[in-house]
Amino acid sequence: MVRGVSRRGLLGGGAAAVGLAGAYGLGRVDDPATATAGAGEERYPFRGEHQAGIVTPAQDRLHFAAFDVTTDSRDELVALLQLWTAAAERMTGGGAAGPVGPVEGAADLPPDDTGEAIGLPASGLTLTFGFGPGLFRDAAGTDRFGLADRQPASLKDLPHFPGDQLVGRRTGGDLCVQACAQDPQVAVHAIRNLARIGFGTVAIRWSQLGFGRTSSTTAAQDTPRNLFGFKDGTANVRAEDDTALGEHVWVGADDDAAGSWLAGGSYLVARRINMTIETWDRQTLAEQEGIVGRAKGTGAPLSGGEETTPPDFAMPGSNDQPVIPVDAHVRVVHPSSNGGAQMLRRGYNFVDGTNELGGLDAGLFFLAFVRDPETDFVPVQLAMARSDALMEYLRTTGSALFAVPAGVGEGEHVGQALFT
Numbered sequence: 001m002v003r004g005v006s007r008r009g010l011l012g013g014g015a016a017a018v019g020l021a022g023a024y025g026l027g028r029v030d031d032p033a034t035a036t037a038g039a040g041e042e043r044y045p046f047r048g049e050h051q052a053g054i055v056t057p058a059q060d061r062l063h064f065a066a067f068d069v070t071t072d073s074r075d076e077l078v079a080l081l082q083l084w085t086a087a088a089e090r091m092t093g094g095g096a097a098g099p100v101g102p103v104e105g106a107a108d109l110p111p112d113d114t115g116e117a118i119g120l121p122a123s124g125l126t127l128t129f130g131f132g133p134g135l136f137r138d139a140a141g142t143d144r145f146g147l148a149d150r151q152p153a154s155l156k157d158l159p160h161f162p163g164d165q166l167v168g169r170r171t172g173g174d175l176c177v178q179a180c181a182q183d184p185q186v187a188v189h190a191i192r193n194l195a196r197i198g199f200g201t202v203a204i205r206w207s208q209l210g211f212g213r214t215s216s217t218t219a220a221q222d223t224p225r226n227l228f229g230f231k232d233g234t235a236n237v238r239a240e241d242d243t244a245l246g247e248h249v250w251v252g253a254d255d256d257a258a259g260s261w262l263a264g265g266s267y268l269v270a271r272r273i274n275m276t277i278e279t280w281d282r283q284t285l286a287e288q289e290g291i292v293g294r295a296k297g298t299g300a301p302l303s304g305g306e307e308t309t310p311p312d313f314a315m316p317g318s319n320d321q322p323v324i325p326v327d328a329h330v331r332v333v334h335p336s337s338n339g340g341a342q343m344l345r346r347g348y349n350f351v352d353g354t355n356e357l358g359g360l361d362a363g364l365f366f367l368a369f370v371r372d373p374e375t376d377f378v379p380v381q382l383a384m385a386r387s388d389a390l391m392e393y394l395r396t397t398g399s400a401l402f403a404v405p406a407g408v409g410e411g412e413h414v415g416q417a418l419f420t
């Protein structure tokens, strides 16, 4: 099933996959074995208890966009969310952005789809929407949309962390859309068309392309590698772990009185982290492994075993030092070092050409979903800043926080609970 002239009307062909949505009890198909009907044919239902793109098996490509809302009209904002919902449902189903299509409309009108995805299948596209702090109060403190009394306490700009070298044009945003797909053209097409639909109501503030997912979100997925060459995502919160998801990813109904509309949703932390690849590449294998705390080849902890063996932080090494160094990344960020904090990481590698010194402008676009950034992200980031050997090779150049509302029910639009 592909987008374009002949594909509409064929969308029912994926019903078998969609019909298995009950597998996780969440009205979605998150199991690649059931969702995949052929190369590029995998589709994830747009509607469900939670938004797709969180516990969905991490796709290989990303286009993430943060938007500024340029209108002061609440009605226009809601109308945009309605249009985005319809377009997102169509595109994630393998269809065009608009009801007419890229080439089916009148020749004297602009098409309601830009056309670069004609012939391409759904490619596992998910579109995940979030609301930034600026939607509730803008930089001047103005309540543009009558939402200020519904702002959750934790939805505020992240603190400035040591090591942050934030670039304004890569930071913040009133709205975000995370587009993930197996085909970069499909992800880019989705963001481009949502931006086109929003012309006059929103403007893209910044966006980020990513490749080579740096996390696994289900047990069935292999662990991919980051640009330092290490397996990344081994000890992630996974789709199968309902207990961890309930404790550390999904916002509870009683978490925040003002933010009760966010129940069943999550917070999305986005950090664009530049990695000084060239310096890293000059470190010995032993130094690199000591900095991470895991073996580069297998991903096993330096205390031994296999990739999924829990690290033994007490195991002695040489020179009265533990075998996993005290400043190793996996020790510093481990839940046992941070009061039990956990997060669902869903980041991507990026290379945005070269910097002014001729080095790669490259790194990890870190994305993490948490129930509360104050307890599950900020303490871990502060611990890294304090004592993580990895920090010497990192420079954070972009940062944002969004509230990601729960899934969209039948007949609803994205984030409807916030506006009712």
Ligand SMILES: C=CC1=C(C)c2cc3[nH]c(cc4nc(cc5[nH]c(cc1n2)c(C)c5CCC(=O)O)C(CCC(=O)O)=C4C)c(C)c3C=C
Binding pocket: 226, 228, 230, 231, 232, 233, 234, 235, 236, 271, 273, 274, 275, 292, 294, 329, 330, 333, 334, 335, 343, 363, 364, 366, 377, 380, 381, 384, 394
């Ligand atoms: C504040 C949270 C984190 C940031 C920022 C972060 C950046 C970052 N991480 C790597 C490489 C690896 N991270 C690994 C594990 C890991 N990282 C975090 C948190 C942050 N990382 C957590 C919570 C964990 C899991 C710890 C555990 O429970 O054991 C690993 C090991 C493999 C794995 O478990 O995923 C690697 C490798 C880079 C390169 C990076 C910034 C660019």
Ligand SMILES: [Fe+2]
Binding pocket: 329, 333
């Ligand atoms: Fe990490």
